[in-house]
Amino acid sequence: xxxxQTVDLKRYFGETRAVDNVNLSIEEREFVSLVxxxxxxxxxxxxVISALLQVESGKIIFKxxxxxxxxxxxxxxxxxxxxxxxVNVFDDLTTFDNVALAIFSREGKTAHLATLAHLDHAVAxxxxxxxxxxxxxxxxxxxxxxxxxGERKLLDVALAYALxxxxxxxxxxxxGVSTRDKAQIMxxxxxxxxxxxxxxxxxxxxxxVVFKYSDRIVVMAQGAILAQxxxxxxxxNEQVAMVLLGSSGPDAFTRKD
Amino acid sequence: xxxARTGPSLLMMLVVAVxxxxxxxxxxxxxxxxxxxxxxxGLTFAIAALGFNLLLGYTGLxxxxxxxxxxxxxxxxxxxxxxxxxxxMELCILGGLLSTLVISALFGYxxxxxxxxxxxxxxxxxxxxxxxxxFKFFWVTGGTDGIRVARxxxxxxGGLIDFKGSGSYQKFVYAYYYYVLGLFVLATAIMWxxxxxxxxxxxxxxxxxxxxxxxxxxxxxxxxxLAFVISGCFTGLAGVLWVPLNxxxxxxxxxxxxxxEIVFMTVLGGxxxxxxxxxxxxxxxxxxVYAVASSQYWxxxxxxxxxxxxxxxxxxxxxxxxxxxxxxxxx
Numbered sequence: 001x002x003x004x005q006t007v008d009l010k011r012y013f014g015e016t017r018a019v020d021n022v023n024l025s026i027e028e029r030e031f032v033s034l035v036x037x038x039x040x041x042x043x044x045x046x047x048v049i050s051a052l053l054q055v056e057s058g059k060i061i062f063k064x065x066x067x068x069x070x071x072x073x074x075x076x077x078x079x080x081x082x083x084x085x086x087v088n089v090f091d092d093l094t095t096f097d098n099v100a101l102a103i104f105s106r107e108g109k110t111a112h113l114a115t116l117a118h119l120d121h122a123v124a125x126x127x128x129x130x131x132x133x134x135x136x137x138x139x140x141x142x143x144x145x146x147x148x149x150g151e152r153k154l155l156d157v158a159l160a161y162a163l164x165x166x167x168x169x170x171x172x173x174x175x176g177v178s179t180r181d182k183a184q185i186m187x188x189x190x191x192x193x194x195x196x197x198x199x200x201x202x203x204x205x206x207x208x209v210v211f212k213y214s215d216r217i218v219v220m221a222q223g224a225i226l227a228q229x230x231x232x233x234x235x236x237n238e239q240v241a242m243v244l245l246g247s248s249g250p251d252a253f254t255r256k257d
Numbered sequence: 258x259x260x261a262r263t264g265p266s267l268l269m270m271l272v273v274a275v276x277x278x279x280x281x282x283x284x285x286x287x288x289x290x291x292x293x294x295x296x297x298x299g300l301t302f303a304i305a306a307l308g309f310n311l312l313l314g315y316t317g318l319x320x321x322x323x324x325x326x327x328x329x330x331x332x333x334x335x336x337x338x339x340x341x342x343x344x345x346m347e348l349c350i351l352g353g354l355l356s357t358l359v360i361s362a363l364f365g366y367x368x369x370x371x372x373x374x375x376x377x378x379x380x381x382x383x384x385x386x387x388x389x390x391x392f393k394f395f396w397v398t399g400g401t402d403g404i405r406v407a408r409x410x411x412x413x414x415g416g417l418i419d420f421k422g423s424g425s426y427q428k429f430v431y432a433y434y435y436y437v438l439g440l441f442v443l444a445t446a447i448m449w450x451x452x453x454x455x456x457x458x459x460x461x462x463x464x465x466x467x468x469x470x471x472x473x474x475x476x477x478x479x480x481x482x483l484a485f486v487i488s489g490c491f492t493g494l495a496g497v498l499w500v501p502l503n504x505x506x507x508x509x510x511x512x513x514x515x516x517x518e519i520v521f522m523t524v525l526g527g528x529x530x531x532x533x534x535x536x537x538x539x540x541x542x543x544x545x546v547y548a549v550a551s552s553q554y555w556x557x558x559x560x561x562x563x564x565x566x567x568x569x570x571x572x573x574x575x576x577x578x579x580x581x582x583x584x585x586x587x588x
Contacts, residue, residue: 050472076474088472090465093458101462104455105474111483113456118265120455159473 001064003028003199004049004167009058011048018044020223021058026167026199031190033210034203036220037243042203043085045220046169050082051075063166076105079166083156083173085203091145095136095155098144100127102162127162133192134158135184150181157189161198168193170202174209182206186213207244211235219243265453273532281438290430294502295546297434299539300441301499306522306534307448308491313520314528315452316484317464318369321377322384323519325364326489328511329357330496332391335404335506344412344419346436346501353497354490360387361489362482369481372467381513388511403507406500408433429501437498444491445535451487452531460484492519518545521559525566527573536575 004026011019018041026032034042047053049060051072060068067075090098103123104110118124131137134154139147144155157173173189174182190213193200204210210217211231218228219240227240234240281300285293305327312318330353337343337352368379391398398404408429412419413436420429451457459480462470467477500506509515518541525544526537544562548555570577 052468052472072471073474073476076472082472084469088466088469090462090469092465093461097458097461101455101458102473104458109455110459110475110480111456113451113454113487115455116265116450116453117455117458118453159469163473 002026002061003030003063005061006045006049007059007061009045009048009060010056011044011053012056017041017223019048019056022223022225024218024225026201028166028199029197030199031193031213031215032199032201033214033217034201034220035205035207035210035217035244036226039222040220041223042220043171044223046082046171046201046203050080050169076163076165080169081160081163081165081167082169083153083160083171085171085175087149087152087156089144089152089155089159092143094141094143095131095147095151096124096127096140098155099130099158099162100124102159103127103130106163130158130162134161134188150177150185153177154185154188157185161192164196166199168198168200170200172203172205174204174206182209270449278438278442282435285431285434290427293434294430295542296539297430297437297502298499299542300437301495301502302519302522302538302542303495303535304441304444304498305492305495305519306526306538307445308488308495309519310523310528310534311448311451311460311484311488311491313523314530314533315457315464316460316481318372318481318485319377319520320368320380320485320488321513321516321520322364322380322382323488323492324511324513324515325380325384325387326357326361326492327496327499327515327519328384328387328391328506328508329353329360330493331500331506331510332398332404332496333357333493334497334500335406338406338410339404344410345415346411346413347415349411350440350494350497353493357489357493357496358486361486361493365482365485365489369478369485381516384511384516385513388508388513391508391511398508401508403505405505407504408501411501433502437502440494440498444494448491449531456480456483521563523573524563525573527576527579529572530575530579533573533575537573540574 002025006022006024009019009022020041022045034045036042044053048055051070055068059066062078062080067078070078090101093101100117100123103126104117107123128137128140131140134157136151136154136158139151144152147155153173157170160168170189174185177185186209214231216228217231217234219226219234221243226243227234227237229237284296305323309320309323312320333353333356334349337349343349364380364383367383368376371379392400408420409425413432418432459470459475462473462475463477463480471477496510522538522541523534524537525541526535527533545555545559548558552558566573572580
């Protein structure tokens with residue numbers, strides 16, 4: 001049974017079909033990339049599945065249960081976490097507190113108001129471990145707003161990861177960062193996700209990144225799924241090359257024009 | 258190697274708090290009766306502002322209706338003393354806290370469905386409902402005359418200390434000063450723990466980014482509501498303590514300008530710091546008393562201070578001092 005399944009999922013904005021009859025199935029421990037031109041509906045699809053956007057019609061089945069009507073927090077508790085295209089962290093909290101908060105929340109401790117947060121050593125140790133994994137240990141006492149863009153991107157992912165989700169959506173985790181940082185961010189994400197056996201769905205524009213890290217690639221266009229398959233299958237798909245690159249041919253994805 | 262812990266140092270907090278409490282404890286021996294009385298007012302308002310700032314500084318919600326909870330606490334004491342003939346201040350505190358708990362839970366339930374200006378307007382509107390009730394139902398509330406609560410009518414520490422007989426005014430001021438100081442220290446300690454607890458961190462996360470807060474699993478509305486109730490109860494406690502000192506409660510403390518004064522105190526001290534509201538409340542109290550005493554245009558004096566404050570010291574007294582201290586430390 002698939003970990004996540006969407007059934008005829010729809011979300012329109014007036015005449016615009018942001019998500020149009022999407023039937024997507026994600027298996028456990030898969031690393032799936034969601035690609036497509038701007039406006040293809042990749043982020044909208046993630047927004048609908050994570051409850052940032054309401055569903056127009058259709059169903060979302062997660063771990064065999066219909067979660068279509070669940071709220072954001074209920075879906076988080078069920079095991080779905082996400083990061084955001086534009087960095088979305090707690091700017092006036094320290095890097096450490098950002099991650100610690102996610103751990104407190106996961107453990108149902110955020111309602112505790114008679115204990116001092118920093119004296120919870122189990123949470124502090126785990127937060128430090130996660131900051132280490134994401135290469136943010138040196139910045140643990142800095143406010144999130146003072147981090148560099150690449151670090152903020154990593155913190156955004158670390159926040160989602162600290163929730164120990166079954167399914168992790170990453171919306172353009174490398175957008176707006178330098179090529180050097182991009183490789184580092186992706187290596188960090190891949191090692192963490194694969195190491196923990198987390199199922200990940202990543203929205204990405206850089207096809208080199210997509211081909212390198214994905215088990216499966218899902219190509220979207222105009223709100224619908226155009227094609228899906230392994231990196232090799234997608235590389236050879238001429239229709240995909242036309243949609244993504246505007247040209248086709250056997251080496252369309254490697255040709256440097 | 259374990260990394261250094263982040264978070265407040267208990268030792269540092271004590272280094273600041275102990276001398277301040279010690280100074281406050283000896284102050285009545287150094288200043289006259291009037292100054293001591295002013296300080297009781299200051300400490301009372303400090304508890305109110307501390308509660309208010311849990312919403313503004315830590316949760317990011319600007320309430321323009323905190324007079325409602327101060328007034329609820331005050332009127333509850335007046336009703337208890339007048340109608341139930343209870344003298345014990347401890348029972349009055351219990352009653353006042355219970356009634357503010359109910360009112361703030363009710364008002365908060367409505368208000369936290371909104372944020373920003375809509376939240377502010379709702380808190381203002383609801384507080385004015387209470388004001389009009391106090392104003393119009395004069396057979397219950399005494400209307401504009403209010404309800405008198407004579408200091409001779411209350412006892413402290415379960416009847417251990419009363420204020421009957423000669424010299425009672427002086428005795429009241431000194432005894433009540435230490436009573437309020439004790440409760441102020443307790444309230445401040447409780448608030449300090451709350452804002453440094455996981456719950457306090459969750460509130461700050463909601464203040465920073467409510468969407469992301471819900472995406473880490475925090476039930477934003479419920480937490481705002483809880484913060485609202487706690488905030489209301491602190492302000493209610495201040496109202497309870499204020500009544501015997503003032504000797505009278507009138508609809509004025511339910512009226513919106515008093516809500517504005519609570520905002521003023523907090524902004525004056527600095528709403529982004531824990532101690533800001535405390536310093537702001539005490540400073541505001543002196544400022545108002547001396548402005549009233551020195552000029553019939555005292556509102557203009559306060560207005561000018563507010564304008565200067567917003568333009569020159571947007572982080573308030575404590576915020577500015579903290580920044581200066583950091584600058585000095587860095588050389």
